[in-house]
Amino acid sequence: MPAPYSGGCQCGQVRYDLTGEPLHLIACHCSECQNQSGSAFGMSMIVKTDDLKITGVTKSYTRTADSGNKNTGVFCPDCGVRIHNTPHYIDGVLTLKPGTLDDTSWLRPTAMLWTKSAQGWIPVPDGVKDIEGQP
C-alpha cells in the first residue's frame, strides 16, 4: 500500500499524514515502551521528519534514556495518546507510533528488540529478528 498514510490520536484532535514510505518498523519490549504503551510492547516506525505533517495541538515530554540519549515524546494533550517520539541523537527522523495509523493491517515489523525484558507470552514470529537488547 503506497503513501500517503493517515492517522491520529484517539480523540481526533491531532491528525497527521505520512507522505513518504517508512524506513523501518520494529516492535520493542523494553520497559520504557511497556510503560509508555501500558501494554506488552511498543511499536516504532522510523520515518523521515519531513514526511510527517501534523495538524492539531500537541504537547511534548523529554526524557533521558539509560544511555544518556534524550528522546522527546509528542502526544495529544486531550486524550494523552503518543503520536511520535523525536530522538535527539539522530537527525532527520522520527519514530511514529504506528498503532495510531487509520489502517494498521499492513504493518510487519522486521525485528523485536529488548526481548530479554519481554513479558514472555508473545512468541517472536518466524522471519522477525530477535534482538535481546539495544541493537
Place this chain on the structure above:
Amino acid sequence: MKSGDLRVKGTPKSYTRIADSGKPMTGIFCPNCGVRIYNIPSVDHDVYLLKPGTLDDTGGLRPERMVWTRRKQPWLDIPNDIEMVE
C-alpha cells in the same frame, strides 16, 4: 481489578469517549507525558481497567484472553493457550 484497590497519587487528567457499543469509557492519564494509567468502563463502576504495562514489574503478566482479534495485526502470533475472541 476492583476500583477500591487502586490508590493513585499525582494529578491525572481524563478523557471520555463513546465506544462502538454506545457506552462511555473514560481514560485516566498523566497530563505531563500522556501515559494512560487506567480506563473506567461505564457498565460497571466497581472495576477499573488498569494498563498493566505501567506496573513497575511486568514480568509475571500473561493474558487469559485476546479480544477483537479480527482487528489484530496479522504478523502477531498468539500462543495456543490464550483464548481468542474475534
